[in-house]
Amino acid sequence: MRPDNLSHLSAFAAVARHASFRKAGAELGLSTSAVSYAIRGLEERLGVNLINRTTRSVALTDAGQRLLERLQPVLHDLGDALEEMNDFRATPTGTLRLNMSHVAARLVVAPLMSRFLAAYPDIALEIVEDDSLADIVGLGFDAGIRFQESVPEDMVAVAIGPAQRGLVVASPAYLEGRAPLRHPNDLFDHNCIRYRFPSGRLYKWELEKDGTQLEMDVKGRVTVGTMHLALQAALDGVGIGFAIEGSVTEHISQGRLVSVLEDWCPYFPGFMMYYPRQRRTSSALRAFIDMAREAGAGRSSGQGVSP
Known part of the structure; x- marks a missing residue:
């Protein structure tokens, strides 16, 4: 596969996830025009229209939907293969994309952010605060943080904080x-x-x-x-x-x-970090979970409440 084919496919998958050229560009670190150029090049190479776009909406054509269905498992496998190379590095690397409620961002992530970034200088954090139950897989997030009752049943969930009330x-x-x-x-x-x-x-x-x-x-x-x-x-x-x-x-x-x-006002289970069961856990995500659990255990000891 030519290198530009892979970059064009990645751009296509990002546009499909976000239904937006601008948001796809933000995720990939590209300008909107660069994303548009990549999609146009892919469509010309394949000879089919993949995306219908107007000034107000972006939607996949039938051909685009078929390509996305075939492409997503391949990109996930490729991401896992590249992530395995991190096992040979001294420290984790990569971008960790997290989706969470506003309360979780304030109580879990904000106190950890500076220490985490200092401990892992090769990891970049992208944090999206969202009180809706976002589809973290479809939107390309590595993990989400919610209270236990809001975690989808098909996800792996790990307690990362003390009980709350x-x-x-x-x-x-x-x-x-x-x-x-x-x-x-x-x-x-x-x-x-x-x-x-x-x-x-x-x-x-x-x-x-x-x-x-x-x-x-x-x-x-x-x-x-x-x-x-x-x-x-x-x-x-x-x-x-x-x-x-x-x-x-x-x-x-x-x-x-x-x-x-x-x-x-009784206590209830605290925040959970959750991620897809079938996806390999990245070294960056493992590092964040370990630090969050350590910090949560410390807060729990201070309160005298078990997580």
């Missing part, structure tokens, strides 16, 4: 002059900050005490689509919010937020 929080200004909350049903007398998943589903607050489990369909005037905005609304005194403990610990310790109904 959700806390019901509000600002002192909001709580001032209001009756104390003693039971989750008291939430119905308050303005709660609701969160809607990218899928459109509203999150029901999960609370538990002495074996009694509740899913609270709370009411409120504000519904948001990011946990960051929900937290900011709670800090601003808009109402009562629900947040992962690690994201509000500092605010509570400094008096900006107050945790209520704590006896109804």
Whole structure:
């Protein structure tokens, strides 16, 4: 195979993954025009149209879909073959592409990033924050990070952090002059900050005490689509919010937020890193998992909670 054939096929696969010439170029480190040139060269060589593109959309033709189906296993095998060469290197190398929720990015990856990059100077990190359940295989990611309940069943999942819990929080200004909350049903007398998943589903607050489990369909005037905005609304005194403990610990310790109904806020399994079962685990991914698990074990010891 001519070298330019392989680069053109890689460009085609990237465009198919992203349905975008610009995003494919960003992944490959190429300009949009270079990606377009590669696709045009591949189509001319094959004598068929692979991609229908307009100013608004990019879609595979039937021939393009057939080529992609045949091409993906070959590219995966080729990637695995090249990755095996890393076993002969003193240190891991390559680009590690991770897809994760915003909360996972803040609580898991951000504290590790500097140390990981310093320890492995030949590894480049690409991090995409995405609260939807992205298809990490189809989008070309090496792994994802989500809570256990969100990990697809066909993936290998590895715990990389301590147990977590959700806390019901509000600002002192909001709580001032209001009756104390003693039971989750008291939430119905308050303005709660609701969160809607990218899928459109509203999150029901999960609370538990002495074996009694509740899913609270709370009411409120504000519904948001990011946990960051929900937290900011709670800090601003808009109402009562629900947040992962690690994201509000500092605010509570400094008096900006107050945790209520704590006896109804149990621990649950923490973050999981997951990746395709059939794909060889890259040395870069193994290095990241090892460091994340080590850091998670340290945080767990500090909390006295098992991951």
